[in-house]
Amino acid sequence: MSLRLHVTALEMRLDVPSDLGVVGDAVELVASRLPAGTLSPRRLNFNFRTALAEALGNAIRYGTGEDPARVVRVRVELGQDAVRIHVTDDGRGFDHAHPPDPTRPENLEREDGRGLFVIRHLVDDVAFNAKGNGICLTLRAG
Amino acid sequence: MSFSVKKDKSGVVIVGVDGQLIVGNRQELKQKVLDALDGGGRKFVVDFAKTGYIDSSGLGVLVSLSKKIREQGGELRLAGLNEDLQTLFELTKLDTLFAITKTAEEALAAF
Numbered sequence: 001m002s003l004r005l006h007v008t009a010l011e012m013r014l015d016v017p018s019d020l021g022v023v024g025d026a027v028e029l030v031a032s033r034l035p036a037g038t039l040s041p042r043r044l045n046f047n048f049r050t051a052l053a054e055a056l057g058n059a060i061r062y063g064t065g066e067d068p069a070r071v072v073r074v075r076v077e078l079g080q081d082a083v084r085i086h087v088t089d090d091g092r093g094f095d096h097a098h099p100p101d102p103t104r105p106e107n108l109e110r111e112d113g114r115g116l117f118v119i120r121h122l123v124d125d126v127a128f129n130a131k132g133n134g135i136c137l138t139l140r141a142g
Numbered sequence: 143m144s145f146s147v148k149k150d151k152s153g154v155v156i157v158g159v160d161g162q163l164i165v166g167n168r169q170e171l172k173q174k175v176l177d178a179l180d181g182g183g184r185k186f187v188v189d190f191a192k193t194g195y196i197d198s199s200g201l202g203v204l205v206s207l208s209k210k211i212r213e214q215g216g217e218l219r220l221a222g223l224n225e226d227l228q229t230l231f232e233l234t235k236l237d238t239l240f241a242i243t244k245t246a247e248e249a250l251a252a253f
Contacts, residue, residue: 024164050197053165053197054197057166060165103234108235109209114198114201118198
C-alpha cells in the first residue's frame, strides 16, 4: 500500500497502513509538505517529526495491533497560530490518565513506557478523544 | 535511514545512525549490535552525529542493548547527540544510564 497525502490550504490527510516499517516514510512525507513559516526549522525537524513518529508508532502497535489490513488516520490542521496533529486508530483506546513515570528508578531500565512522556515534552498540548483511540498534538507557532 | 557498523583497531564496535532511530527500524539496529556482540564485541559506541530524531522505541532499544552488553561484561556508549537529543536523554534521565560524549572519538578514547 503506497502512501497518498491529501493536501489543502487548511489541512493534510494521510491514511497509514498498520505497519511499523512505514512510520519513517509517513513522517517524512507529512513533514516535507508542511508549509514553511508556522514552525521553526528546528521544531519541524525535531519536535514535529518525533511527535508524529511517536503517535503513529503507538497507534500501530497498540491501536491496530500491526494488522496490515487496518489503517491509522493522520490529519494535520494547518493554522496560522499552530499546527495540530490528529492521529486516530480504530482500536479500543487506552487509559492515558495514569501512565507510569518512566524516570522513576524502578522504570529507568524498562524498554517501553516512555511514549506519552516523550510526547508531552515535545508539543505544547496533548488531548485525547473520549474513547482514547485518538490523540491531538498541538505545536504552537514558533 | 541506515546503520553502519565498523570496528576500530582496538576492537570497539562503532555503529552510526543515519537519519532516525524509531519504531520502524529499531529491530534492525538491535540485530546488528547483537550480531556484533555474538561475534565477540564488548565495547560499543553508537554515533548519533548524523541522526535527526529518536522516538521512545529507539530509546528503549538502546536501554535493552545496554543491559545485554553489560550482562556480557561490556559497555555501550553514546556519542554525537545534537542539542535536542541531549535534552531528550536528560528529560528521560537516560543520561544517567549511559556514558555520553560529544564525539565518537571521545568515546573511543575513554574506553
